[in-house]
Amino acid sequence: MQVVVPFSATDPKTRLADVLAPDERREFSLAMLEDVLSAIRATGQEPRVLTTSSIDIDAPQTVDSRPLTPAVNDVLAEGEPTEPTAIVMADLALATPEVLEQLFSTAGDVVLAPGRGGGTNALVSRHPDFRVDYHGTSYLDHCRIAGDVGASVVEVDSHRLATDVDESGDLAEVLMHSDGAACKWLRKAGFSLSVTEGRVEASREQRIEEKNR
Template identity: 65%
Template sequence: MRVVVPFATNDPKTRLSDRLSPAERREFSRAMLEDVLEAIRGSGGEIEVLATAPLDIDAPVTVDDRPLTDAVNAALVPETAVVMADLPLITVAVLEELFETPGDVVLAPGRGGGTNALVSRQPDFRVDYHDGSFPKHRASAAELGSVAVVDSHRLATDIDEPADLVELLIHGEGRATDWLRDAGFELARTESRLGIERE
């Protein structure tokens, strides 16, 4: 299956600005992207990174600096999956479940109401990201055919906010987790800095 992976190259992960410098955010985003690409390769997907600027990476890259919705819609054809680049907890098994789930449109919601991954087998389906995209995608897909939802913690966990770093430190095993630990992020200290208390 063709798998489109949108990736912002210039100023990624701005909501982590109080924890990471611009250079660190670029390095961290690249590590998450590598984790995602490795899982896609393992699942047999045909990768197309949809980047906002040229990117030196071991994968085919299409440059499109338009807003996310416009860029993805331009790349969307039947039998295409879209997997966000900030899902470093995904595994081959999770992706295989996404790809193999029947439905004209298959959606994987994020914890905040977004759409972290999808499969479209419907030629008229179009995405509309931001502002709670999951319910919008589910409604628009239902008008076109059958809709399935893959409810997965690993697909739901996108790394946007400082609190998300804790999830990665707990459950992650890839490059992004290694990068965080090398940068000095440890679970207890990160939870403490974020005001998280565990029983």
């Protein structure tokens, strides 16, 4: 199985701009990538990073500056017909070897791990004609595309894989359910769990505006 991790190296994680400065977003996204690569390696697979520009990381990388969908579709088209391809997003900071092993070992032409909000956070394709379309409700689109090429679809139901870390509300999930590089980065940056009106949030000891003064 080839396991590919797409990474957006240019201005990553813009929806975290309300809580993280641009340099911090880049550091945090690399910490999450490190966690994802470690979890994949612990399953015995050797991940490859598909990045929009060259990055300093200890893993094989392919640079493709195009948007996610055509870049991933080239990976799917160029794979060996008999070798499955897994696409695992780089911001799955809660991913564990156990849940990735479940993803990789689940039988099905196309195995999808839906993300919260309708995305597709991880998938395995064993069908030569399956292609991706990450725009919009990609989970529903991928179910349809698989159906169109006659591929069976199986869902992997996982909170860890459903949680892509995009917004400030997702940071609490990292603090609660991970002890990896991304969690350590957040704690070092001053984030901790706080309970406000019965809901859990990640709060920061120092506001970003103050820090940048």
